[in-house]
Amino acid sequence: MSALLEVEELQVSFGRTAAVRGASFRVAKGETHCLVGESGCGKSVSALAVMNLLARGGQRSAKRMSFAGTDLTSLSDREMARLRGNRMAMIFQEPMTSLNPAFTIGSQMAEVLTRHKGGSRAAALDRAAELMGRVGITAPGMRLGQFPHQLSGGLRQRVMIAMALMCDPELLIADEPTTALDVTVQAQILRLLASLKREFGLSILLITHDLGIVARVADHVSVMYAGEVVERAPTAELFRAPQHPYTRGLLSCVPVPGRVQRDKPLGSIPGIVPAIGAGFAGCAFRSRCAHANETCTRAIPRRPMGDAHDYLCRLEPGWAELQPA
Amino acid sequence: MTAAIEVKNLRCEFRVRTGLMAAEKRVIAVDDVTFSVPAGSVLGVVGESGCGKSTLARMILGLLKPTAGTVLVDGKRLFDLDRKARARLIQPVFQDPFASLNPRRRIKDIVALPLEAQGAFSRAEIDRRVGGILERVGLSAAMGERMPAQLSGGQRQRAAIARALVLEPRIVICDEPTSALDVSVQAQILNLLADLRRDLGLTYLFISHNLAVVEHVASEVAVMYLGRIVERNETDALFRAPAHPYTQALLESVLTPEPGRGVPDIGLGDIMPDPSNIPPGCRFNPRCRIAVERCRHEAPARMVRPPQGMVECHLA
Numbered sequence: 001m002s003a004l005l006e007v008e009e010l011q012v013s014f015g016r017t018a019a020v021r022g023a024s025f026r027v028a029k030g031e032t033h034c035l036v037g038e039s040g041c042g043k044s045v046s047a048l049a050v051m052n053l054l055a056r057g058g059q060r061s062a063k064r065m066s067f068a069g070t071d072l073t074s075l076s077d078r079e080m081a082r083l084r085g086n087r088m089a090m091i092f093q094e095p096m097t098s099l100n101p102a103f104t105i106g107s108q109m110a111e112v113l114t115r116h117k118g119g120s121r122a123a124a125l126d127r128a129a130e131l132m133g134r135v136g137i138t139a140p141g142m143r144l145g146q147f148p149h150q151l152s153g154g155l156r157q158r159v160m161i162a163m164a165l166m167c168d169p170e171l172l173i174a175d176e177p178t179t180a181l182d183v184t185v186q187a188q189i190l191r192l193l194a195s196l197k198r199e200f201g202l203s204i205l206l207i208t209h210d211l212g213i214v215a216r217v218a219d220h221v222s223v224m225y226a227g228e229v230v231e232r233a234p235t236a237e238l239f240r241a242p243q244h245p246y247t248r249g250l251l252s253c254v255p256v257p258g259r260v261q262r263d264k265p266l267g268s269i270p271g272i273v274p275a276i277g278a279g280f281a282g283c284a285f286r287s288r289c290a291h292a293n294e295t296c297t298r299a300i301p302r303r304p305m306g307d308a309h310d311y312l313c314r315l316e317p318g319w320a321e322l323q324p325a
Numbered sequence: 326m327t328a329a330i331e332v333k334n335l336r337c338e339f340r341v342r343t344g345l346m347a348a349e350k351r352v353i354a355v356d357d358v359t360f361s362v363p364a365g366s367v368l369g370v371v372g373e374s375g376c377g378k379s380t381l382a383r384m385i386l387g388l389l390k391p392t393a394g395t396v397l398v399d400g401k402r403l404f405d406l407d408r409k410a411r412a413r414l415i416q417p418v419f420q421d422p423f424a425s426l427n428p429r430r431r432i433k434d435i436v437a438l439p440l441e442a443q444g445a446f447s448r449a450e451i452d453r454r455v456g457g458i459l460e461r462v463g464l465s466a467a468m469g470e471r472m473p474a475q476l477s478g479g480q481r482q483r484a485a486i487a488r489a490l491v492l493e494p495r496i497v498i499c500d501e502p503t504s505a506l507d508v509s510v511q512a513q514i515l516n517l518l519a520d521l522r523r524d525l526g527l528t529y530l531f532i533s534h535n536l537a538v539v540e541h542v543a544s545e546v547a548v549m550y551l552g553r554i555v556e557r558n559e560t561d562a563l564f565r566a567p568a569h570p571y572t573q574a575l576l577e578s579v580l581t582p583e584p585g586r587g588v589p590d591i592g593l594g595d596i597m598p599d600p601s602n603i604p605p606g607c608r609f610n611p612r613c614r615i616a617v618e619r620c621r622h623e624a625p626a627r628m629v630r631p632p633q634g635m636v637e638c639h640l641a
Contacts, residue, residue, distance in 0.1 A: 038507035038508070038509060038510075039478070039507055136595065137595075138595055152597045153374075154597065155597075182373040182374055182534060183373075183534060183535075183536070183575065183578040183579060183580075184373060184574060184575065184578045184591060184593050185373075186578065186580075187577075187578045187580070187588050187589060187590075187591050188591075188593075188595075190580075190588040191588045191590060194587070194588060209507060209508065210508075210580070211508070211582045212579070212580030212581055212582050213580055214582070215580070215581070215582040215583055215584040215586075216580050216583075216584070216586060216587055216588050217587075217588060235584045235585075236584045236585060238584075239582060239583075239584045240584075249509065250508060250509060251582065252512075253508045253509050253511065253512040254508060254537070254582055255515075255537040255538060255540065255541040256537065256581050256582065257536060257537045257540050257564060257576065257579050257581060262540075262541060262542075262544075262560075265512075265516040265519065265520075266512040266515055266516055266541065267512060268509060268510075268512035268513045268516060269509035269512075269513075270513075272477045272479065272480075272510075273477075
């Protein structure tokens with residue numbers, strides 16, 4: 001499968017803080033790729049770096065960062081702006097903060113199309129209404145004239161998705177798109193994204209902290225910890241045979257309905273994510289890892305395990321099966 | 326034995342205006358809620374945003390006066406007690422520890438405040454109790470010297486728990502205590518809350534939108550929809566055989582980490598519940614996939630559900 005987005009050894013820093021330290025991931029055409037990890041692991045910053053939307057002071061560099069064959073690092077700000085919202089679109093966690101409260105839904109949606117593709121405002125509004133229907137918004141004609149605050153959270157996220165689709169993007173970057181929503185609405189939005197992927201041949205880079213979402217919607221997964229991709233694998237493989245101790249720890253933290261043993265504590269990962277300063281070497285997870293030893297302070301090999309599965313750890317593939325239960 | 330929390334026919338109405346000239350609307354946030362929580366147990370309350378679960382919590386804490394009905398905490402009416410006595414009996418832990426901790430005070434001062442407010446403890450006694458509770462929730466003495474901004478989210482929630490427990494209350498209202506935390510930290514906090522309950526004999530009312538979390542911590546679960554408890558039962562019974570179609574939909578919408586199963590179609594439709602415009606008949610009927618004609622004009626009665634629960638549905 002050819003890759004639509006390829007990121008190799010991405011580095012992002014804000015002053016002396018390294019937010020992303022050599023992350024590599026690729027999104028194939030027509031697939032959903034999940035970046036999963038906890039707050040501060042660099043998953044959102046990686047996506048913003050791809051879009052060249054880093055906050056002031058953010059520095060990015062990468063060995064390779066290409067989108068549909070175009071080298072993103074060589075683009076000027078103006079060329080990048082032409083790509084954004086057009087061939088690659090992004091939706092965020094809280095739609096209320098990404099919609100302008102002072103303009104109607106219709107005018108915000110129409111602007112996306114007229115700015116990138118030209119054409120009349122009336123044609124753009126028609127397109128907006130059509131897409132709103134497509135993402136399951138009833139009475140789109142009425143919604144176009146409304147303001148963001150008049151819509152529920154689920155509707156606002158649907159508007160964001162419709163707006164992202166205005167220019168027929170190839171890549172949709174969705175940063176925690178359902179975190180602010182109720183579980184019932186979350187299921188609807190995720191189903192919508194899956195159907196759009198099928199129908200429009202959309203590729204999706206989905207950023208989430210929720211392993212339940214990862215399991216249900218991702219084709220491939222990259223697990224991030226402290227600015228690195230510590231494990232990547234096809235989804236079924238990751239859940240069947242997770243190798244990195246962090247991935248295994250994360251999975252043990254998730255309570256699974258119907259399999260709850262109330263008298264037993266949940267699995268948890270002791271400690272907190274360390275601050276990573278300049279000159280940090282070795283495994284960033286070692287201070288929280290039960291399997292760490294002195295070799296973990298040195299450079300850690302990336303271990304391949306089968307076709308598309310690899311992880312960053314001193315432990316050999318299959319180590320977990322050798323552990324006493 | 327006296328129930329730790331006893332709520333009878335509780336109701337809360339707000340009057341709101343949506344615009345300067347708009348007519349006043351009545352929002353019924355909590356409608357005829359009755360339940361009791363035995364001492365030492367955990368009642369989980371689940372439901373979507375706007376279902377009234379936090380309003381219910383505020384009434385039980387005595388922060389909001391009910392429009393009708395009674396709340397008994399440890400057999401006493403909260404409004405008969407003064408603030409000091411109330412604080413010794415019942416305490417809250419909220420969702421966002423950053424918003425609920427004073428950013429300009431050290432952690433140990435924040436935790437000491439409830440003791441100082443009682444006006445009955447010497448400085449030495451306050452220091453001793455604060456040190457003890459910080460250690461109990463897993464914060465070092467050095468952490469106590471820090472400001473909230475210098476702590477991680479999990480550590481801040483530990484501090485909020487320490488402040489809630491420093492007066493040794495019997496009952497703690499946890500309103501989404503882990504929703505703002507990462508999963509690995511969420512598990513630490515849930516385990517801590519479980520240990521504390523066991524060791525100190527606490528009673529929890531545990532509000533969450535996360536059903537998996539509620540199943541893990543609660544002995545009994547109440548499902549709220551548009552201000553009413555539509556189903557309540559022992560946790561195992563409710564999760565094994567949910568009777569109300571809304572409970573069923575909520576359970577189906579939990580995305581367990583099982584690859585290949587896709588995202589379920591829970592069939593709730595696009596109509597969002599609006600507490601200022603409660604539908605006639607069964608309030609869930611516009612979103613219900615099995616609703617019949619009767620559901621549209623007749624509100625369902627409260628029916629007994631074994632082993633010791635209830636459900637409000639014509640078809641259950």
